[in-house]
Amino acid sequence: xxxxTQIPAALSVPEGENLVLNCSFTDSAIYNLQWFRQDPGKGLxxxxxxxxxxxxxxxxxxxxxxxxxxxxxxxxIAASQPGDSxxxxxxxxxxxxxxxxxxxxTRLKVLA
Amino acid sequence: DVKVxxxxxxxxKRTGEKVFLECVQDMDHENMFWYRQDPxxxxxxxxxxYDVKMKEKGDIPEGYSVSREKKERFSLILESAxxxxxxxxxxxxxxxxxxxxxxxxxxxxxxx
Numbered sequence: 001x002x003x004x005t006q007i008p009a010a011l012s013v014p015e016g017e018n019l020v021l022n023c024s025f026t027d028s029a030i031y032n033l034q035w036f037r038q039d040p041g042k043g044l045x046x047x048x049x050x051x052x053x054x055x056x057x058x059x060x061x062x063x064x065x066x067x068x069x070x071x072x073x074x075x076x077i078a079a080s081q082p083g084d085s086x087x088x089x090x091x092x093x094x095x096x097x098x099x100x101x102x103x104x105x106t107r108l109k110v111l112a
Numbered sequence: 113d114v115k116v117x118x119x120x121x122x123x124x125k126r127t128g129e130k131v132f133l134e135c136v137q138d139m140d141h142e143n144m145f146w147y148r149q150d151p152x153x154x155x156x157x158x159x160x161x162y163d164v165k166m167k168e169k170g171d172i173p174e175g176y177s178v179s180r181e182k183k184e185r186f187s188l189i190l191e192s193a194x195x196x197x198x199x200x201x202x203x204x205x206x207x208x209x210x211x212x213x214x215x216x217x218x219x220x221x222x223x224x
Contacts, residue, residue, distance in 0.1 A: 032212065034212045034213065036215070041200075041218070041220065042217055042218060043118075043202055043215040043216050043217040043218040044202065044204075044213075044215040045215070046212060046213070046214065046215075049211070049212040089155075091155075091213075098143060098160060098162060098168075099145065099157050099160060099170065100213060102154050102155040103154070104152075104154040105154070
């Protein structure tokens with residue numbers, strides 16, 4: 001059974017720092033991996049989607065990498081800003097299924 | 113951009129009431145999903161649908177049912193609301209697994 005873990009559960013950094021959020025999964029037979037952002041009381045906003053055949057995806061200050069063999073993905077945020085404060089979730093679809101399995105998220109706070 | 117619309121942001125219902133949560137997507141997506149999100153438990157799949165009139169149980173279907181009469185609309189029904197169904201409910205849709213999920217803004221349901 002696929003399990004997704006995100007460490008750390010919470011992170012507080014000063015503005016301007018580069019930071020890395022981690023996501024690990026137990027079954028490497030995934031179809032794709034998606035990173036989301038969630039603001040308090042709101043829905044999930046898609047940040048990056050990485051197909052199983054890809055190694056990384058970039059969007060602006062965000063870069064996500066995928067290493068299927070080791071069951072890991074990282075989300076790199078460059079030059080963090082207070083507006084980046086949110087909870088970040090990763091999710092994977094295991095091959096042969098329709099549904100995402102979600103990690104419990106990393107709550108990020110960027111201090112001005 | 114794909115839009116997934118959940119009809120209510122906040123809802124307060126009484127124990128024993130029948131509750132309908134509506135979700136509409138505007139991009140002809142095949143797959144639609146209902147999740148609930150609780151602190152410490154993350155996102156848990158209640159039901160999903162991969163075609164009109166087709167549905168499958170997720171991980172926690174007890175106490176819920178769903179309806180998908182039209183492709184764009186997926187309804188979650190609480191047959192007899194209970195206080196343990198107080199939660200954030202999130203709807204998502206996807207065209208295929210390749211394109212990942214798009215989420216609605218969520219419905220915060222309180223059962224009193």
